[in-house]
Amino acid sequence: MLSAVNTSTSGHPGSAVDDMVQSLDAAGYRMTDSRRAVIDLICTRDGAFETADLVADARRRKIEAARATIFRTLEILTGLGVVERLDLPNGDHSYVRCDSRAHHHHLVCTRCQRSIDLEDLGMTPILAKVARRTGYKIDRHRVELFGLCPTCQKRASPAP
Amino acid sequence: MLSAVNTSTSGHPGSAVDDMVQSLDAAGYRMTDSRRAVIDLICTRDGAFETADLVADARRRKIEAARATIFRTLEILTGLGVVERLDLPNGDHSYVRCDSRAHHHHLVCTRCQRSIDLEDLGMTPILAKVARRTGYKIDRHRVELFGLCPTCQKRASPAP
DNA sequence: TTTACTGCAAACATTTTGCAGATGT
């Protein structure tokens, strides 16, 4: 049995943490301190992040979670669809927490990394048309949008 | 001045090679044997490829082009928009030759890697709507479609 | 002749893995 644990010091609702914890549990994974720690690290961030960010956060906050464990946990969470892996315009790999488990895409601020989930962009008819024209059987697609969030648009100069 | 050189042994039209050679020339890059070799390697392939593929092809065909040169050339060609970098569903980085210099996206076969360029998917209104709703200023997007090409659909079993 | 380019090997960054011991259930 699991008790919901949210040690986050940020203003985030515990639901994100709970959601991840429950997903892990439901999938039969053991709930360990390290995993809870990684989940907390993820939920404390509120945009796209790289593994290096989590490693740095962990060290800074003196949370014990080995690099390998962070990678392993991220892999599991990605498999569960609780987190998604995406590719920044510069080619780096990063991750985002997903608010919903349904099919969706992400819009990421290229300045602050803040990201929002976009559901139903209306790609279906486009995909159907492409499939019809090309004869390909399209079974997956990636759509990632990048730009400046409202806040960063106001701060014109380079990131802090 | 440049002479068009197409040493490709494949059935591909020389135009792709010429196109790349001319792009390099137009941008002021020197035309060297290594670069010609890398271009030839790229044009001999007809789908998405990883750098490792080119390295392997080069060695197999006994073409001299150091690994570093392949990376460097690919970087230049990417900058010129003659080649595009994309991310496979499995997370690997790969490249595709672009038929056109105009804005477009790619549809890649997950079995044989064959890829076709897609122009004008009709994303503009979608982007506009998202921008309006979210307040983000969207300045770039990535759309990559994956599936099975007509040929691979017929061959049901795992790749050769 | 001048400056860009190449090859090579070393340096780097990132992610994976083997294994002995720790720990959930």
Added chain:
DNA sequence: ACATCTGCAAAATGTTTGCAGTAAA
């Protein structure tokens, strides 16, 4: 108790870089 996890450190990848020599223009 027993299988799953973790940490660690080594290894495997993938990509970049410094430099002395080579070759375009």
